[in-house]
Amino acid sequence: MTSDQIEARIDELLSAMTLEEKAGQMTQFFYFAEVDPESDVDVMGDLSSQPAMVERELAAGRVGSLLFCTQPSEINRLQRLTIEGNRHGIPALFGFDVIHGFRTIFPVPIATAASWDPDVAARGQAIAAKEARAVGIHWAFAPMVDVTCDPRWGRIIEGAGEDPCLGAAMAAAQVRGFQGDGIGSPDTLIAGPKHFAGYGFAVGGRDYDQSHISDEQLWNVVFPPFKAAVEAGAGNVMTAYMDLNGVPATGNVWLMQNVLRDTWGFEGFLVSDANAVRNLATHGLAKDLTDAGVRAVSAGVDLEMAVDDPAYAHLVDAVRSGVVSEEQIDTCVRRILRAKFQLGLFEEPYVDEQRAVEVLSDPTHREAARAAAVRTAVLLTNEPVDGQPLLPLSPEVKKVAVLGPLADAPRDTLGPWVFDFDLTETVTIAQGLRERGGDFGVEVEYAPGIRHGQRTFASMFDLWEGNAPVDPEGFDEEAEFARAVELAAGADVAVLVLGEWQNMIGEAASRSSLELPGRQLDLLDAVAATGTPVVVLLMNGRPLDVRPVMEKAPAILEVWYPGSQGGHAIAALVFGDESPAGRLPFTWPRSVGQIPMVYSHTISHEPENQWRRYWDVESTPLFAFGHGLSYSSFAYGDVNLSATSISVGESVTASVDVTNTGDRDADEVVQLYLHQRWGTASRPVRELKGFQRLFVPAGQTVTVEFPVGPEQLRYWNAAAHDWVIDPSLFDVGIGGDSTVELTVSFEVREG
Numbered sequence: 166m167t168s169d170q171i172e173a174r175i176d177e178l179l180s181a182m183t184l185e186e187k188a189g190q191m192t193q194f195f196y197f198a199e200v201d202p203e204s205d206v207d208v209m210g211d212l213s214s215q216p217a218m219v220e221r222e223l224a225a226g227r228v229g230s231l232l233f234c235t236q237p238s239e240i241n242r243l244q245r246l247t248i249e250g251n252r253h254g255i256p257a258l259f260g261f262d263v264i265h266g267f268r269t270i271f272p273v274p275i276a277t278a279a280s281w282d283p284d285v286a287a288r289g290q291a292i293a294a295k296e297a298r299a300v301g302i303h304w305a306f307a308p309m310v311d312v313t314c315d316p317r318w319g320r321i322i323e324g325a326g327e328d329p330c331l332g333a334a335m336a337a338a339q340v341r342g343f344q345g346d347g348i349g350s351p352d353t354l355i356a357g358p359k360h361f362a363g364y365g366f367a368v369g370g371r372d373y374d375q376s377h378i379s380d381e382q383l384w385n386v387v388f389p390p391f392k393a394a395v396e397a398g399a400g401n402v403m404t405a406y407m408d409l410n411g412v413p414a415t416g417n418v419w420l421m422q423n424v425l426r427d428t429w430g431f432e433g434f435l436v437s438d439a440n441a442v443r444n445l446a447t448h449g450l451a452k453d454l455t456d457a458g459v460r461a462v463s464a465g466v467d468l469e470m471a472v473d474d475p476a477y478a479h480l481v482d483a484v485r486s487g488v489v490s491e492e493q494i495d496t497c498v499r500r501i502l503r504a505k506f507q508l509g510l511f512e513e514p515y516v517d518e519q520r521a522v523e524v525l526s527d528p529t530h531r532e533a534a535r536a537a538a539v540r541t542a543v544l545l546t547n548e549p550v551d552g553q554p555l556l557p558l559s560p561e562v563k564k565v566a567v568l569g570p571l572a573d574a575p576r577d578t579l580g581p582w583v584f585d586f587d588l589t590e591t592v593t594i595a596q597g598l599r600e601r602g603g604d605f606g607v608e609v610e611y612a613p614g615i616r617h618g619q620r621t622f623a624s625m626f627d628l629w630e631g632n633a634p635v636d637p638e639g640f641d642e643e644a645e646f647a648r649a650v651e652l653a654a655g656a657d658v659a660v661l662v663l664g665e666w667q668n669m670i671g672e673a674a675s676r677s678s679l680e681l682p683g684r685q686l687d688l689l690d691a692v693a694a695t696g697t698p699v700v701v702l703l704m705n706g707r708p709l710d711v712r713p714v715m716e717k718a719p720a721i722l723e724v725w726y727p728g729s730q731g732g733h734a735i736a737a738l739v740f741g742d743e744s745p746a747g748r749l750p751f752t753w754p755r756s757v758g759q760i761p762m763v764y765s766h767t768i769s770h771e772p773e774n775q776w777r778r779y780w781d782v783e784s785t786p787l788f789a790f791g792h793g794l795s796y797s798s799f800a801y802g803d804v805n806l807s808a809t810s811i812s813v814g815e816s817v818t819a820s821v822d823v824t825n826t827g828d829r830d831a832d833e834v835v836q837l838y839l840h841q842r843w844g845t846a847s848r849p850v851r852e853l854k855g856f857q858r859l860f861v862p863a864g865q866t867v868t869v870e871f872p873v874g875p876e877q878l879r880y881w882n883a884a885a886h887d888w889v890i891d892p893s894l895f896d897v898g899i900g901g902d903s904t905v906e907l908t909v910s911f912e913v914r915e916g
């Protein structure tokens with residue numbers, strides 16, 4: 166259908182629909198039929214009758230959308246109930262948290278950001294979209310594009326870290342991956358960047374807490390990834406839970422109308438986060454549930470995501486009492502119906518259940534997940550032992566001890582925010598090392614050493630079967646600890662997998678500490694005391710306090726939660742079939758006390774990192790933003806500028822020769838940083854303004870170029886309350902991480 170035909174059909178429907186039917190289209194319900202009835206988690210209250218309530222509402226034509234349905238036969242059944250439940254045959258929109266894979270699980274989003282390769286993000290989301298659409302899901306509540314510089318915040322794992330440049334590239338790439346050639350093209354989903362906006366600045370890193378963000382930080386740091394997602398054509402945006410500078414995002418007219426729609430021209434539909442409309446009353450913005458609905462509609466929130474008792478059910482009264490106009494309601498309903506027409510749901514509302522089975526079992530999806538996991542790993546340290554780096558393992562290594570419960574934990578290997586996974590096909594690190602080692606006569610033995618099933622608190626997501634950490638029946642930690650140490654003592658190398666259980670991070674999983682949980686450090690100490698060299702693989706989604714680890718392990722490889730094929734990918738990296746080239750997407754603090762800490766800070770005193778800004782710890786991070794080592798080595802030539810003086814509005818090209826000085830082919834992530842010397846605001850000591858991950862054969866040199874123009878030079882100025890380019894001198898550095906020296910400069914003259 167052409168867009169004119171769609172609008173004409175929508176006009177017909179709106180003129181025929183009752184107010185109740187319109188309010189129904191604006192209502193999206195969870196469908197909690199897949200919650201584990203045995204779960205001891207009561208964070209969501211008694212959900213046992215929730216599915217029946219939803220089915221009643223569907224049959225009464227009072228539902229426009231559903232979420233948390235993943236089985237094609239169920240989706241088809243509920244879709245039929247929806248279509249037959251309303252007079253106009255309007256189908257339901259099925260949305261879901263397709264965050265980093267659907268059945269084939271890719272590395273967690275923070276890991277994909279660590280690849281510094283937007284193609285990894287795009288490819289992963291394209292496969293996730295194909296799998297999810299095959300089962301009948303139409304829309305992903307992703308990409309999550311919240312910038313954050315607070316690792317205490319559990320949802321750091323869902324985004325792309327602290328930087329707006331990297332974040333914007335990852336956001337746009339994911340939208341392209343989800344939506345392919347455009348909304349409605351085959352095997353694609355509507356992309357729904359979230360959570361608009363400022364959620365990652367929750368005070369104390371406490372999930373859901375308020376955010377106080379200056380206009381300067383909003384426009385220069387928080388907004389760019391959302392703007393990039395909108396410019397990439399995202400068909401949906403999800404609102405945030407928290408209040409931004411005192412006004413709850415979900416009722417925030419300035420955010421949703423002035424910024425999103427009027428400034429950026431967003432034309433898609435807006436959905437609230439779960440119960441975030443009714444929570445406007447909890448916030449104390451709205452007087453009651455009816456007022457909450459009115460405030461959200463006035464902010465332009467088209468669809469209310471709710472567990473039950475939706476606020477939008479009260480819109481009928483609100484229109485009749487004149488508090489909100491039917492035109493406002495029609496505007497919301499129009500955007501929702503437009504998405505359904507664009508997706509072709511009126512013509513083809515059901516899915517082919519046999520085809521779904523074929524799509525979900527496509528082996529090329531598994532290979533893509535393995536390749537992605539290889540590209541996300543970050544080599545943090547690789548100190549030489551007897552003159553040789555421990556990684557990749559030497560061919561002389563014939564016996565490897567793989568230790569720690571996370572080494573053989575399928576559920577943790579997938580990370581949080583996954584639901585339709587297949588644990589039986591998940592390749593753990595121990596399994597991957599054992600298979601790869603076996604191919605080359607290397608004996609690989611595993612021992613957990615310590616308990617895994619420690620649950621300080623249950624996570625909301627333990628509601629779904631298989632999420633809670635468990636230990637094997639009759640686990641005898643003392644005996645297991647001794648067995649692990651014995652294995653280490655008899656091995657050439659001990660590979661110890663340390664990190665956080667996957668339910669310790671994600672939503673409602675912030676932490677007040679960055680310490681390794683459980684007895685992991687005790688295990689490390691005992692293993693290191695055997696004298697066997699130790700390689701540590703980190704399985705986590707936030708920077709952890711690894712200072713004690715660095716004292717005992719010469720080599721640390723950040724492997725994140727690497728997904729369904731993680732074991733194969735990590736084995737290839739550990740044995741050297743692949744070379745790590747990932748880079749940190751955040752500043753890695755030494756301790757939780759340093760938070761928040763970003764590389765792109767301003768400066769008031771020279772030198773930048775005065776020794777004692779804290780009395781008790783250095784003011785520098787443990788690892789810098791953009792840090793990551795390689796199995797090879799790279800040398801950078803001098804930075805060349807195509808001009809040393811331009812006027813405002815013009816561009817200069819910065820270029821550099823990068824040489825692979827090592828003996829093996831490898832990727833390098835070349836990063837461009839800028840610093841504005843003076844102007845009408847204090848500007849960061851450096852900001853990432855461009856990056857390229859590229860393959861450089863051993864001994865070869867490549868020339869890398871970056872444009873530096875208005876897009877890179879402008880910034881939102883709090884005094885001018887607008888975007889400006891200051892005439893100034895700009896320092897430029899190009900290197901392998903954010904500590905690069907800014908060695909050349911160019912002038913920007915008055916226009």
Ligand code: GLC
Pocket residue numbers: 262306359438439672
């Ligand atoms: C959650 C999250 C949001 C998610 C939604 C549906 O509370 O905040 O990211 O998409 O509810 O699961």
